[in-house]
Amino acid sequence: MEGIPNSQLNDDGFNHSIFKEKYCVSSSVSTSHIQVACSSCYCAFPLHGNLLCILKAIDLSPQPLLLKGHHQHITAIAFGNLQTPMTVCSASEDYVIIWDIERCHMQALNGVLPRGIVIGTRLGHIQHLSFCPGDQVVAACADSKIILLSSAQEEILSVLEGHTSSVTAAEFCSWQPEILVSVSEDRTFKVWNQMSGELLYKSSILSASPLLSLCIHEESRQLIVGSGNGQVWIFSLIDGHYYRVIKEINLLKSEQKFLKSVETLQAQNGQPGELTGFSTNINEDEEIIETSKSILRITPCSSSSLSEDAHSFLSNSLNSVWIGSADGLYIINLDTSELEIALYFTDFPGLSIIVAGSCAVHHGTTNNVFTVITSMFENKISLLELNLSAVTKKLHSLKSQACCMEECLAVVARIPLLGSSPLNSELFKKEASKSAKQKNSGHIKSSVKDKPLVFHAKVKSSGYTTKPRMSMFSPKTNMPKQFDSSLKEHHTSLIAKEYPVDCPVPNAFQKQVNVADRPTPIFSLQYSGNGKHLACGLADKSILLYNSSLSGSPAVYAGHNGALCSVAWSHNNQLLLSASEDRTYRIWQVNRSEPTLVLSSEVFPSPIRLAQFYYMDKFLLLSSGPSLQLFMYHLDTLTDDIKRYKKKSFCRLAEKFLMTSGTEITSFSAVNEFYSYIALCSGCDHSVEVFDLNVARSIAVIPDAHCRAAHQIIQNKGSSFSTQQSEAYNLFLTTAVTEGIKLWDLRTLRCVRRFDGHHNRCHPCGISISPCGKYIATGSENKCAYVFDIRCSNFLNKLSRCTDTVMQVAFNPSKPQLVTATLDGKIQQFRA
Known part of the structure; x- marks a missing residue:
């Protein structure tokens, strides 16, 4: 046997001793x-x-x-x-x-x-x-x-x-x-x-190729199987799950996405082509041959042996595995189905083997990883030592430099409003001061008049003939107590029962109702903040308002000339905001069938995709084309039937925010339940952009969040009936057709978990987060709704009493209750 000296690359802060070939031997x-x-x-x-x-x-x-x-x-x-x-x-x-x-x-x-x-x-x-x-x-x-x-x-x-x-x-x-x-x-x-x-x-x-490797992951109770064409399947080994498939990963596609993200990081930091080890430099004159990546070995990634930088970079996740392939080593995060690290043998000239025929990977007692590989075409065997912390340290540094954020992003406001912030805008500031000034000046003119001072003894109201009062006023204390029943009802309504933290998943079918005589798709579904009413936006241009028990006839709001895109509640539960494909939005009072405010289609050149109340009902936030628009509004709630045609409701544009790429906004989300400056937007270019409305600009972009445009993005907003830690509000979800649901952390702008298992190939199936923040519900095209535990990738329940594709889902904010809406116009209600 012959030992080959350690092959070290140039000490540039990254390439130094990434791969060391400790031994190499030739066999006969x-x-x-x-x-x-x-x-x-x-x-x-x-x-x-x-x-x-x-x-x-x-x-x-x-x-x-x-x-x-x-x-x-x-x-x-x-x-x-x-x-x-x-x-x-x-x-x-x-x-x-x-x-x-x-x-x-x-x-x-x-x-x-x-x-x-x-x-x-x-x-x-x-x-x-x-x-x-x-x-x-x-x-x-x-x-x-x-x-x-x-x-x-x-x-x-x-x-x-x-x-x-x-x-x-x-x-x-x-x-x-x-x-x-x-x-x-x-x-x-x-x-x-x-x-x-x-x-x-x-x-x-x-697969069409033979299965070559498998790994049983103890921490996640999962089975990982690899094939000869680079496909990886993840199955659940939890009792009762019956080995159902959780995720399917294409190593080649994951690699392309990883290399693109690394190339973007290099460009943002002015370091194109410097990150050796990731093959981002491609010679245009060379012919690119696309080959399948055989999964030769799958080994769990032990976090106990990772350095602090590596452990932080790998999302503090125990649910990662090493993938040994013919051209290199990979780390895949099973929670997110994303490639964390890719290292190629060809990028390290000191290695004797560049194409592996078989391999074995194991963590050492230190931060290093040991790998044995055999050559595909030569009779060589090598023992390699990988310094994982050097790789993760450089990647972590690149991502930190690319973010360029002074402090960590957070949904809950941590600083006061700036003086120049659009959120400081006041609709009646100038008008109120001017009218008050005019009123005071008029009062002074009318009060200064020369009139004779005359005392009339017979006028009782003058008070001059009465004896002056010598004692102070004292209330009567012997009055009989009168009990107002309406006051009791009001008082008891203010005492809200707290949402049960340890509640089971809503899975018991309770009721089903038809929203129309013929099949009518339901495109929007939202509970009021107090959980007493449920608003439904239909394709037949109407809005239905049910009580939480779905009993009785619903209230109907009509007036739009196109299918409803979204329906949103105000924080005080008294107003409804609806947006339609007719490029208008309307604000409705719950107790009136006519809109209080209508903004015509002339204002918006593109359809309004989504609209909601924002900043504790102070503003209206809506998206149209590539812009996110912030409106101030005033509602005239006059109920006089004679003067109702003279309504003075109006709104005014406070600020407009454009996507950095200029692409159309497909969905957005902002918190109205408490004060927050953050608004999240997803675009047609598959990106997710973060806007800080306090500073009135975009502060972060997540490129290629999905392989397709996300059709819904929602935040963990909680409810007035439940309390969560402030850091939990930094979690948000995105979903796209064919790619499942992704859970993101705003603080790191990284995907921390991915949820698959439901069918979503063509329809924009909706998602929802429970008020306790523990469960995620999603629609599906197989006439079912799925409920996931946010802490693991396996779905907990499959609700199968639906009659068609489940388009929308919504959790009741006050009690463990879930409603689903289908493409044929039926609403199903499930309870815990």
């Missing part, structure tokens, strides 16, 4: 596609066909341990799970042998030939080995069978048969040792009870 035979192994202390690989080579990954001073026992070529190697004794298993077509590493070291030092325990003979071509959690059982994948062997002696415990092609990998479940999962070239995975030999689950065909 090819080692491509052979399972190699790496643990916290050792790495193992075949050498010259039938020799098993053991290296200490951290301390390289001892000589490698060469173990002889196989007569034919070694095809698979695996380490045991226990630290004492540390064992390794090797397999060839003649034997399956278990070696005690410490004992073999002692035997080699004493000049004795190390020997292992043969646990299997002539079992066929074994592609993969794995130990059970207690190391008592070894699973050997031989051809299309899985042979379970005893690790103490040569004994076949059972044989699992069912795959129709070669089994490429099999792993035991760490929290349920009797469960074994296998993947095969027949493109399916199977779940077995390895003690009884029973087949528990058989998946459908997942």
